[in-house]
Amino acid sequence: MQSNPWALAGVVLVAALTFYLGHRSSRFAHSTHDFLVARRTVRSRRNAAAISGEYLSAASFLGVAGIVLKDGADALWFPIGFTAGYLALMLFVAAPLRRSGAYTLPDFLEARLGSTQLRKFSTAFVAFIGILYMVPQLQGAGLALTSIMPAPAWVGAVVVTCIVGFNVIAGGMRAITIVQAFQYWLKLFAIAAPTFVLCVVFFTGGAGGTAGSLGSVTPPMFQQETSVAIETDVVLEVGEPTPLRVSHQDDAELVWIPGNEYRVDAGATLIFPAGAAVPVVSGTPADNATWLRAGSGGTEGLLGTYSLIFATFLGTMGLPHVLVRFYTNPDGKAARRTTVHVLLLLGLFYLFPVMLGALSRMYVPELLVTGKTDAAVLLLPSAMLPGIAGQIIGAVTAAGAFAAFLSTSSGLLVSVAGVLSTDMLPGRVRDFRVATGLVALVPMLLAVFLRTEDLSLSIGMSFALAASTFCPLLVLGIWWRRLTWVGATAGMAVGGFLVLVALVSNIVSRYTGEWAPWFVEQPALITVPAAFLSTIVVSLGTKDRTPDDLNAVMLRLHAPDPLGFMRDRAVARFGRAEEKARMGRGRHRK
C-alpha cells in the first residue's frame, strides 16, 4: 500500500487532540468517584455524545461499510440492531440501573442479589467481554495504519493502547468523557463529509472507472487489467466464467467456472484481464442482483438474520462499556433522556456507512477478492478521486477511523479497569491505575498475535455473549422479584458456556472446511432463550434464597428520582467527591 502523508497527518492530529483533551480534563480528576463515574454529573446531551462516540467502534465505522459491500441488503441488519439495542436498553434497564447507584455491573448484581460469589463470577465475564471486544478495535487500528503507511500491523495496536492507556491512567472516566463526546462529532464529520463529496462525484460522473452499475444483474467487473495480492488464505467463487492468471502457478491462463470453489493461498497474486468478473469470498452473493435483494440467504439466512437481531437488540444492554457510561448520569430520568439522544445520534450516523458500502462495490471490487472488506472506507476515496483530492478525503476517513478505535478502547478500558480495581483491589485511585495498566496489556498482546477476522463478525460474537450472560440478569433483576443469585449464576453460566462452545466450534470449523451450521456463527437465537429459561427455572427452584432487603432495593430502583430514594453505592467506602476534594492533600490544589 502506498503511503498517504495526508492521512498520516490526520491520524497524528486526532491522536494529539485526544491526548490533549484527556490530559486537560484529567487535571480535575482526584477521587475514585471521578475515576469511575466522572462524579455522576455528566449532562444528558454530552453523555449521549460520549456514549455514541464510544459505541461507534471500528465495527461501525469500517465494518458496516465492509459488510454492506460484501453481503448487500442483508447486512443492513447490523446498523439496525446496533441502534435498536439502545431502545431495549432504555425500555427495560436505563433508569433503574442508574438509580441502583452502582459503580459497576458486578456492583449492581451484588446490590440486587446480595451475593459475593455472583459478584466474582460476573467480574470474570465483564473482563472477558471487554477484552474480547477490545481485540478487534486494536486489530482495526493496525489495519487502518497499514493502509495509509508502510508499517507492520502491530504498530497500530500498540499506538492506540498507549494513548488510551495514558488518558485513562491520568483521568479515568472524568477525562475520557469529554474525549469521547468530541470523538462522536469528529466521527460523524469524518464519515458524513466524505460521503457527501463522493456522492456528488458519483452523480456528476467525475469518478474513475466503475465496476459496472449496481442496478445491472451481472457481477461487478474489473475495468482494466488488475492484479490482486492475496495476503491471507481465501476460498473464492465466481458468478460467471472468469479468465485469470495466478502468479504462483507458472502464469498459466485459467478459467474459473461458477459453482466451484477455488482455494487461494496467501502470497499468491491473481491477475485479471479487463472485463473479467470479480470473484467473491465463498458464501457471499457474487452478482449484483442477489446483492441488492434482502433475504437472499434462504431459510438459513432468515434464521441467521433473526439470530443477529436477537443478539444486537439484547446484547447492547450487556456490554460493560455501554453500561458504565450510564452510571455517570445524575439520575434515572437523565439516563432515559440520554438514551433518546443516543438513538438520534446513532440513527444519524448509520446512514453514511451504508452509502459508502454501496459505492465501494462499484469502485473497489478487488476487496471482494482479498476479503479485506473492512478497508473499504479507507480505500474508496482514493479509488474514486485519483490525486490529491482523494488523498485528503482519505485522510479524513482515516482520522475518523482512528477516533473510533481510540474512543471505544478507552471506554472498554475504563469499564474493565473499574471493575477489576473495585473487585480485586481495594479500589483506590492508585489501584484503578494499576488495573488499567494490567488490563491494557492483555488485549494488546492478543491483537498482535491473533489472526484478523472480520470486524463485524467478531463483534457480533461479543454481542451474542453479552446478550446471553448479562441481559437476562439485568432484565430479570430489575423487573422480576423472585430472581435469586443461584438462578442468576446458573443463567450466566449456561448462556456463557453455550456461546463459548459456538465460538470455539466456529473457529475450528474455519480451519477444517466450513462444516458449521448457521447457529454456530450467530448463536443468540438459541443461547439467549436458554439463558433466560435456566435463570427462571433455577430461581424458582431456590425460592428461599431471595434477598431479605428485596423491597428496599426495588424501591430504590423504581421510585421516581424526586422522592430521593436513590443512594449511591460505595459512598461510604470511597467518600463523597466534594469531601474528598476538600480534605485531599494540599498538592492537588491548582
Added chain:
Amino acid sequence: MPDDDFYARVDGVRQPDPTLGRSVRRRAERAAVEPVPPEPESGQGAHRAGRQPAHAAEPEQQKVRRKRVVLADPRQESHTLRARVELEEQTSWGELLIKDLMKAQLRTGLLLALLVLLVLGAMPLAFYLVPTLSDLSVIGVPLPWLLLGIAPFPLLFGVGLWYNRLAERHERDFVDMIES
C-alpha cells in the same frame, strides 16, 4: 390481593389511602415500624424485628413504646411525609404502590418493544416469503434498501421519544400522588 379495591386507582396506579394518617389503626401500625433500639440482651434479633413491619403482633411491653411515638408526632402531620415514610419503611401499602408503578412501567416498555419487534421482525419474513418485494423500487432506490437502510432509524427514535414521555408521565403521577 383480595382487598385490592380498598385504594382508589388513577391510571392503574393506586392512590394513597384517603384515610391515611387519620385512622387510629394505621397510626398504631406505623408506630410499630419505628426502628426499635437494640435490646441489651439480643442485639441482632431486635434489629431483624425492626426491619420487618409485618410482625406487628409484638408482645405487650411494646405498647408502651408505641404510645410514646404517637405523642412525639407533630399534631398536623403532612401526607407527604407520611407517604414517604410508608414507602421507605416498606409497609405492605408502600410495597403495593411500588409494585403498581413497576407494573405500569413494565407494561409500557413491553408494549412498545412488541410494537418495534413486530414491525422490524416482520421485514425479514416478508422479504423471504415475497421475494418480488425486493424488485420494487422507489425513486430509483430498491425497496429493501429504503426499508432497512433508512426507515428503522426514525422509527426507533420516535418510539424512544414516546417511551420517554410515557415513563416520565407515570413517574410524575406517582410523585404527585405521594405529595398531594
